[in-house]
């Protein structure tokens with residue numbers, strides 16, 4: 001504990017709540033970022049409990065998906081399905097997304113211009129193919145299982161414009177990293193094929209599993225992340241998404257894999273496993289339906305009402321996004337516009 005802890009003591013309930021949920025910021029939360037608590041193993045204990053509960057919920061949700069999918073997800077940390085939608089349905093979806101007109105959020109990561117639309121029930125009412133994808137029983141069951149929460153994810157359409165003519169910013173996506181300390185799941189249905197030209201998704205198979213080497217690495221990283229002021233590397237640890245070096249990967253016995261995939265491929269990955277956005281070799285686009293399912297890792301239960309809970313999360317998250325917009329728009333970090341994706 002340090003001076004800032006006592007200066008902002010009134011925030012203690014918030015810090016404790018974060019500690020008992022998905023809070024991961026070593027910078028903003030002095031309990032999570034306490035050197036002495038992490039020296040005693042706080043970060044590692046949170047990881048072990050969160051992973052144990054994840055496996056417990058997965059076990060209970062087993063009937064949702066086939067034994068083959070379950071085994072692959074548990075062993076490798078991801079599921080990949082080519083030709084996910086019937087050809088006609090996929091073509092209709094691709095046309096619908098490519099010609100989408102509406103509110104788009106746009107921001108710069110590295111030299112990439114990222115454009116995103118958060119898809120709520122209101123958007124889906126105007127987008128029949130997108131609505132059908134959300135209702136797709138195979139996707140629904142897979143995401144409910146992999147998230148371990150029996151809830152549908154949040155849906156976005158994401159369009160990356162690689163090497164857009166922008167003033168570059170630091171890019172948090174290009175280094176291999178784990179999103180957070182607990183298992184959580186993201187999914188991508190690729191509208192564009194991916195290759196070296198538009199930057200494939202990179203994943204390190206098996207790196208989602210807790211091994212003794214991984215836990216030792218996590219322990220060391222947690223102590224690094226507690227460093228304050230100039231001793232803290234500003235690009236690496238502020239948010240608890242630890243970056244992993246090639247040397248550390250080798251020590252842990254891992255090898256990254258690039259997912260160069262055709263359009264209409266579904267990838268669902270546990271992003272506690274190391275991953276990154278691969279480099280794009282030329283100006284290009286990459287459009288995906290992007291799915292995110294993050295929830296309190298310390299809640300041992302999952303919802304018995306998948307649809308209603310998903311609607312509540314969707315409503316809550318659109319409020320949060322609107323609030324976040326205000327600060328990002330004011331700082332110039334983001335621009336919102338009404339129009340179409342750049343293609």
Ligand SMILES: [Fe+2]
Nearest residue numbers: 178179271275
């Ligand atoms: Fe990530």
